[in-house]
Amino acid sequence: MKQPGGIANKLSELGYRLTPQRIMVLSAIEDSDNHISVEEIYAQIVAKYPQVNISTVYRTLELLKRLGLVTETDLGGGRVRYHSAEKGHHHHLVCQECGAIIDLDESVLSSLKDTLLREYKFIAGLRHLAIFGRCVNCSR
Amino acid sequence: MKQPGGIANKLSELGYRLTPQRIMVLSAIEDSDNHISVEEIYAQIVAKYPQVNISTVYRTLELLKRLGLVTETDLGGGRVRYHSAEKGHHHHLVCQECGAIIDLDESVLSSLKDTLLREYKFIAGLRHLAIFGRCVNCSR
DNA sequence: TTTGTATTTGCAACTAGTTTCAATAAAAAC
DNA sequence: GTTTTTATTGAAACTAGTTGCAAATACAAA
Ligand SMILES: [Mn+2]
Ligand SMILES: [Mn+2]
Ligand SMILES: [Zn+2]
Ligand SMILES: [Zn+2]
Numbered sequence: 001m002k003q004p005g006g007i008a009n010k011l012s013e014l015g016y017r018l019t020p021q022r023i024m025v026l027s028a029i030e031d032s033d034n035h036i037s038v039e040e041i042y043a044q045i046v047a048k049y050p051q052v053n054i055s056t057v058y059r060t061l062e063l064l065k066r067l068g069l070v071t072e073t074d075l076g077g078g079r080v081r082y083h084s085a086e087k088g089h090h091h092h093l094v095c096q097e098c099g100a101i102i103d104l105d106e107s108v109l110s111s112l113k114d115t116l117l118r119e120y121k122f123i124a125g126l127r128h129l130a131i132f133g134r135c136v137n138c139s140r
Numbered sequence: 141m142k143q144p145g146g147i148a149n150k151l152s153e154l155g156y157r158l159t160p161q162r163i164m165v166l167s168a169i170e171d172s173d174n175h176i177s178v179e180e181i182y183a184q185i186v187a188k189y190p191q192v193n194i195s196t197v198y199r200t201l202e203l204l205k206r207l208g209l210v211t212e213t214d215l216g217g218g219r220v221r222y223h224s225a226e227k228g229h230h231h232h233l234v235c236q237e238c239g240a241i242i243d244l245d246e247s248v249l250s251s252l253k254d255t256l257l258r259e260y261k262f263i264a265g266l267r268h269l270a271i272f273g274r275c276v277n278c279s280r
Numbered sequence: 281t282t283t284g285t286a287t288t289t290g291c292a293a294c295t296a297g298t299t300t301c302a303a304t305a306a307a308a309a310c
Numbered sequence: 311g312t313t314t315t316t317a318t319t320g321a322a323a324c325t326a327g328t329t330g331c332a333a334a335t336a337c338a339a340a
Binding site for chain 1: 325326328329335336
């Protein structure tokens with residue numbers, strides 16, 4: 001079992017139990033440089049502890065998401081992907097034709113968020129958005 | 141069976157067969173004033189023709205979506221909803237706390253789309269978006 | 281260190297949606 | 311009107327994800 005990082009500390013500070021299962025999910029996300037899928041997280045865990053159930057992984061991700069510690073993004077392909085909220089991140093443009101994924105800076109959605117807050121008094125989530133469409137190569 | 145409307149004509153013009161199943165899915169969407177779920181579409185169909193399979197409904201919706209004849213939106217609650225593309229529509233703000241759904245004019249996303257086209261040469265879909273977050277009442 | 285208890289887990293059953301494949305039927309050809 | 315062709319369908323098996331519940335365990339209290 002790896003050492004729990006920053007997310008683990010926050011979890012126990014908030015009164016949640018630090019189970020081995022949770023620590024393993026956390027480690028998988030923190031150790032991953034890019035967006036990681038449930039399948040990938042579970043594969044890492046099950047290699048060491050085969051008795052762990054995948055529903056526990058789903059439940060842990062649900063918790064981390066709700067607490068704002070990880071973000072969830074649908075990048076296509078029928079499975080969502082996760083990312084540590086601590087690390088800086090991008091939104092993404094996903095080409096539905098060729099599958100290309102273009103990174104988009106956090107700031108691109110700022111003015112939209114501002115408008116929604118100003119004109120609709122609505123605090124938009126939009127923490128890690130993927131926008132589907134067509135890239136320049138595929139739009140001829 | 142109802143008379144096929146504008147969408148049905150387009151379908152057969154594009155060379156797709158006009159089956160009773162497709163016409164029934166189309167009618168359900170065209171007759172609905174608001175966003176309709178697969179469950180609701182299927183309930184209408186099965187009441188008259190119980191042998192129709194729900195996978196046909198899913199396949200028809202997939203086709204209509206791909207052709208740009210209907211839009212799909214995730215308004216929460218674990219089921220997506222559909223809307224005729226011919227009728228004018230709104231995007232939506234969905235409060236994750238109280239469930240309130242606020243309509244948002246088509247134009248609110250225009251400047252975002254413009255930016256993405258100008259700076260990233262990307263044609264964003266964003267045909268019928270739902271943005272999750274917190275409404276003014278729930279953000280205290 | 282042991283005990284108590286509320287939280288968390290594993291398991292199994294469930295949901296929405298997708299896919300494969302043989303049977304059916306819409307539309308074209310005759 | 312009948313035959314032929316090929317798209318479409320129904321059925322069943324499958325995928326990602328969720329949920330209810332009894333058993334297990336993290337952690338606090340003694
Ligand atoms: Mn990202
Ligand atoms: Mn709408
Ligand atoms: Zn592309
Ligand atoms: Zn609200």
